[in-house]
Amino acid sequence: MTTPRPGRLTAAIGGLAVAGLSVALALPAAAAGSTLQAAASESGRYFGTAIAANRLSDSTYTTIANREFNMITAENEMKMDATEPSQNQFSYGNGDRIVSWARQNGKQVRGHALAWHSQQPGWMQNMSGTSLRNAMLNHVTQVATHYKGQIYAWDVVNEAFADGSSGGRRDSNLQRTGNDWIEAAFRAARAADPAAKLCYNDYNTDNWSHAKTQGVYNMVRDFKSRGVPIDCVGFQAHFNSGNPVPSNYDTTLRNFAALGVDVQITELDIEGSGSSQAQQYQGVVQACLSVSRCTGITVWGVRDSDSWRASGTPLLFDGSGNKKAAYTSVLNQLNAGGTTTPNPTPTTPAPTPTTPPPTGGGSCTATYSEGQKWSDRFNGTVTIRANTNISGWQSTVTVRNPQRIIATWNGSPTWDSSGNVMTMRPSGSGALSAGQTTSFGFTVQHGGNWTWPSLTCTAS
Ligand code: G3I
Numbered sequence: 001m002t003t004p005r006p007g008r009l010t011a012a013i014g015g016l017a018v019a020g021l022s023v024a025l026a027l028p029a030a031a032a033g034s035t036l037q038a039a040a041s042e043s044g045r046y047f048g049t050a051i052a053a054n055r056l057s058d059s060t061y062t063t064i065a066n067r068e069f070n071m072i073t074a075e076n077e078m079k080m081d082a083t084e085p086s087q088n089q090f091s092y093g094n095g096d097r098i099v100s101w102a103r104q105n106g107k108q109v110r111g112h113a114l115a116w117h118s119q120q121p122g123w124m125q126n127m128s129g130t131s132l133r134n135a136m137l138n139h140v141t142q143v144a145t146h147y148k149g150q151i152y153a154w155d156v157v158n159e160a161f162a163d164g165s166s167g168g169r170r171d172s173n174l175q176r177t178g179n180d181w182i183e184a185a186f187r188a189a190r191a192a193d194p195a196a197k198l199c200y201n202d203y204n205t206d207n208w209s210h211a212k213t214q215g216v217y218n219m220v221r222d223f224k225s226r227g228v229p230i231d232c233v234g235f236q237a238h239f240n241s242g243n244p245v246p247s248n249y250d251t252t253l254r255n256f257a258a259l260g261v262d263v264q265i266t267e268l269d270i271e272g273s274g275s276s277q278a279q280q281y282q283g284v285v286q287a288c289l290s291v292s293r294c295t296g297i298t299v300w301g302v303r304d305s306d307s308w309r310a311s312g313t314p315l316l317f318d319g320s321g322n323k324k325a326a327y328t329s330v331l332n333q334l335n336a337g338g339t340t341t342p343n344p345t346p347t348t349p350a351p352t353p354t355t356p357p358p359t360g361g362g363s364c365t366a367t368y369s370e371g372q373k374w375s376d377r378f379n380g381t382v383t384i385r386a387n388t389n390i391s392g393w394q395s396t397v398t399v400r401n402p403q404r405i406i407a408t409w410n411g412s413p414t415w416d417s418s419g420n421v422m423t424m425r426p427s428g429s430g431a432l433s434a435g436q437t438t439s440f441g442f443t444v445q446h447g448g449n450w451t452w453p454s455l456t457c458t459a460s
Contacts, residue, residue, distance in 0.1 A: 033335045049072065050298065050300045051075060051101070061321075071108050071109070071110055078143070087123045090142055111153070141191070145193065153197035153234075163212060166211060182200070186198055197232050201234030202216055211407040230261060233261050235264070236267040244280065250287040265298065269301065271313065278326045281330050362386070362390035363388055366456065379441060380444060382424070383439045384437060385437045386433060386434055392426065394423055394460075397424060398422075399422075400420070400453075402447030403444050404445045408440065411427055411440035
């Protein structure tokens with residue numbers, strides 16, 4: 001349970017002295033921390049929701065939204081098909097309604113989304129090449145200019161990476177205009193609204209071991225190193241039983257933040273019910289709270305019945321607007337706070353280890369063996385052998401530019417800021433008795449360099 005923080009305790013005591021017992025008993029319910037936005041604000045974060053313009057006339061909906069959330073995303077109203085239904089004819093009616101509702105109620109707005117392969121207007125779907133590139137840049141410029149000064153953060157580009165094991169870009173008409181379409185969109189957005197934070201937003205990028213996560217990570221690192229204006233990365237976070245909240249979520253958020261960007265959970269929903277759903281929500285909140293640059297969480301709708309996947313009951317309020325167990329677990333976790341680890345400054349790459357650190361007595365050996373090879377990538381396996389009884393191990397794998405590790409399995413990886421050195425630790429217990437072995441694997445995107453990675457093994 002939560003220990004009241006000094007500020008809240010003072011408020012309750014003040015209530016007792018000034019207003020008498022009956023008011024004082026009611027005070028904690030209205031004090032900081034009794035709504036999602038208040039609880040998130042205690043650590044300087046926001047708590048947001050997606051809003052649909054056609055629900056703004058539903059007072060149950062607006063009452064909950066106004067009470068609980070302080071960051072608003074237009075669920076569909078700022079997308080390309082909504083804002084530019086005919087080329088060069090812009091339509092901001094519904095987007096503006098959401099922005100005015102948010103601003104009238106003292107809330108900030110996340111803009112979603114300037115450029116996306118999906119929900120393009122018909123005229124754009126049929127375009128290609130230079131005319132499409134110019135149309136996309138014009139769209140970014142016009143829409144970001146219209147909302148200039150009113151947007152906390154824009155999802156400049158949405159969902160540009162492929163699912164599966166490639167770690168590469170998704171094929172789309174925009175991608176076919178050239179690989180630099182994403183950075184071009186970011187530069188156009190910065191020129192149009194220099195005050196808005198500019199985010200890349202995607203789904204299935206929550207698990208650090210997934211190739212898609214690594215692909216986005218490598219793009220953001222590349223953008224930061226070349227001065228492409230990117231300020232934040234959005235993790236949509238649509239979860240269900242087939243795609244549960246990963247146990248390494250905090251690692252993912254922390255590693256992205258270490259590149260020098262904010263991270264935000266942008267479209268959170270988790271299908272399910274009861275305590276299992278509540279627990280998963282808690283895990284997401286905990287992961288965000290553990291990373292200082294995780295600046296806020298947005299859930300993708302208010303009540304279950306408002307959700308794009310209503311049958312999965314994935315939100316914090318039921319169809320009647322009642323708080324669910326998931327709501328309580330999120331609120332409690334926000335109030336409990338988290339361990340926030342400062343993010344390292346991303347500029348100086350950590351030195352590649354040349355000598356293994358002290359081993360604490362035990363010893364182990366790491367051996368590389370080649371796996372499958374493709375024209376663009378290869379798999380490798382590292383076998384860890386305990387030379388003595390050991391209670392744990394960690395192994396560094398150093399690749400050489402332009403190589404990048406794009407996927408891993410059977411272990412829990414972390415990365416140095418250069419991206420060349422991966423430190424693999426066991427997912428569970430790392431205890432091995434003398435002579436025993438275990439292994440982990442990875443995929444290297446080689447960029448023409450077939451050199452084997454170098455390895456170290458450190459026992460504890
Ligand atoms: O408003 C029309 C209605 O007039 C029409 O009768 C009806 C018939 O199909 O369609 C209604 O529009 C639908 C719209 O939602 C509003 O409900 C669209 O068909 C439907 O495609 C659209 O779905 C949205 C979806 O994005 C489209 O890709 C969802 O509401 C929206 O929640 C969802 O949001 C996306 C994020 O933008 C990006 N990340 C994934 C997330 C979930 O798919």
